[in-house]
Amino acid sequence: MRMIPEAIDLVVVHLLEHNFLNETRFAKSYVRGKFRVKKWGRKRLELELKKREISKFNIKEAFKEIPDTDYLNTFHVLAEKKAANIKEPNVYKKRKKLADYLLYRGWESPLVYGKVHELIQ
Known part of the structure; x- marks a missing residue:
């Protein structure tokens, strides 16, 4: 100034x-x-x-x-919503896309990989 x-x-x-x-x-x-x-x-x-x-x-x-319950609830909702929106027939590519998305947003690795394997079989 x-x-x-x-x-x-x-x-x-x-x-x-x-x-x-x-x-x-x-x-x-x-x-x-x-x-x-x-x-x-x-x-x-x-x-x-x-x-x-x-x-x-x-x-x-x-x-x-940020309360822990809100943190985890937000994570689960976000992961489930994104997993439902990924249109990929290959399971491994779908897992990678979901994991990359969540990791980019700053969620912790153990949470991300646990949820990825839970949602995408």
Whole structure:
């Protein structure tokens, strides 16, 4: 904004004092939003927060926003919906497509591979 350094410092201090710049609040809001809207798993969420240089403490605090039951229910619904939409006659290719989709969205490997073998026989 082409401001002098003293003005920048004053603005940043004001924003911090009035809780407009708050890393914890951002992390919690980010995790809640991306989980509910985009159905991202913890791995993807952690990666995206690390890209934004959010501290490990704040990442752990943000993950407390997602109850384990909601996390697992969302995973199961997402996996079943995607498995039903994959039109592939080859069982191995179908498993790979489902696994790749879930892993890309950041779900943990043991969850993904267990669900893939459960859904696609």
